[in-house]
C-alpha cells in the first residue's frame with residue numbers, strides 16, 4: 618500500500634501534465650506543493666521555460682534555488698496555472714487551506730490564477746469541512762478581540778505556535794494565525810462571510826469557488842475532482 622508521501626508525489630507528478638512552455642505558474646506551499654515545485658524545477662533544468670509566482674517565502678526560495686525564475690505581480694498580473702495543496706477538500710471543491718500558515722499569499726495567488734489546481738492524497742477528501750481546524754490570519758494587536766468574537770460565535774480558537782518552540786507562529790506578513798475549531802462547518806459560505814467582515818481578520822483558510830480541479834491520489838488511481846463531482 619502506498620504511503621501518504623508516495624500518494625502526494627503521484628498527485629504532484631500528475632499536475633506537471635498541465636504545465637506548458639511559456640506559462641506563468643503559481644507555486645503553492647506545503648509538502649505536496651513542495652514536491653510539485655521540485656518536479657517543476659527538474660523540468661526547468663532540462664530546458665522548460667516558465668516563470669513562477671510564489672505563495673510564500675519558502676516556495677520562492679525553493680523555486681529560485683532550483684532555477685525557476687520567480688517573479689512578482691509587477692512582472693506578470695496572473696498565473697496560467699497555480700498548483701497548491703489543501704488540508705480538506707469538500708463538495709463543490711470547497712477547501713480548507715493554511716495548515717502551513719501561508720493562506721494569505723496562497724489566496725492572493727489563487728485569486729489571480731486562470732486555473733487553480735489542488736494536489737492532494739485521498740485523506741484530504743471530506744463530505745463536510747471542519748474536522749481540520751480553520752486557520753485564520755489576524756493582525757497581532759487585534760488577536761484578543763478576534764478570539765473573543767470567535768468564541769462568542771461558538772468557535773473556540775488558539776494562537777498557533779512555531780514548531781521550533783520559539784513562541785507564536787508569525788506569518789510571512791508578520792501576523793498571527795488563530796486555529797479555529799467550528800467542529801463542523803455546515804455553511805462554509807455563511808462562515809466565510811462572517812469572517813470577511815470581522816475587523817482584525819486579514820484572511821481565512823476557507824477557499825470557496827476558487828479551485829477548478831483537484832487531483833486526488835488514492836491507492837489505485839488519481840481521480841480528478843471538479844466543482845460538479847459528487848462526493
Ligand SMILES: O=C(CO)[C@H](O)[C@H](O)COP(=O)(O)O
Nearest residue numbers: 647648649702715716717719
Ligand atoms: O495550505 C497550505 C499551507 O498553508 C498547504 O497547502 C496545506 O496545509 C496542505 O499541506 P500538505 O501538502 O503539507 O498536506
